[in-house]
Amino acid sequence: LPAFLYCMKLYDPAKSKSGLLRGPLLVCAFRALFTGTSSALGEKLSSKPGNAKLHDITRVTPELIAYVAAQVRFALCTQASWRAKDKSFNLIKFYYYILEIITVKSKENWRKNLLRFWNRYII
Numbered sequence: 001l002p003a004f005l006y007c008m009k010l011y012d013p014a015k016s017k018s019g020l021l022r023g024p025l026l027v028c029a030f031r032a033l034f035t036g037t038s039s040a041l042g043e044k045l046s047s048k049p050g051n052a053k054l055h056d057i058t059r060v061t062p063e064l065i066a067y068v069a070a071q072v073r074f075a076l077c078t079q080a081s082w083r084a085k086d087k088s089f090n091l092i093k094f095y096y097y098i099l100e101i102i103t104v105k106s107k108e109n110w111r112k113n114l115l116r117f118w119n120r121y122i123i
Contacts, residue, residue: 004072005098017106021065021098021114029075030060030068030122060118062111066098 005026010019034057057064070091077086084092102111 002073004076005069017110021069021102022117026068026072027121029072030064033068033071034064035122060115060122062099062102062115065102065118066095069098070095
């Protein structure tokens with residue numbers, strides 16, 4: 001999995017999911033997309049409501065985390081416009097794989113802690 005998905009301060013090579021989906025770039029991108037660009041680095045200066053408020057998003061879901069992960073992956077590639085495939089990398093498959101990690105391939109405790117982190121830290 002791409003390094004931007006991990007918080008390296010929490011990463012432990014012996015535990016594959018330690019720090020996963022808590023990467024600082026992922027958090028900043030989520031904030032920029034949903035709570036406004038000024039909040040991306042933790043500031044709350046914007047007078048305009050963010051997308052979360054505009055769309056009545058009151059909690060972070062696995063789908064939102066996967067969506068932001070796909071958007072960050074696209075932003076880091078060299079494509080000029082959004083496409084599902086970047087050479088051999090498929091963004092749609094990536095989205096569903098991240099979603100599967102959260103909803104199917106993880107223990108309930110890990111999933112709850114992840115969502116608690118996002119909801120406390122972001123919304």
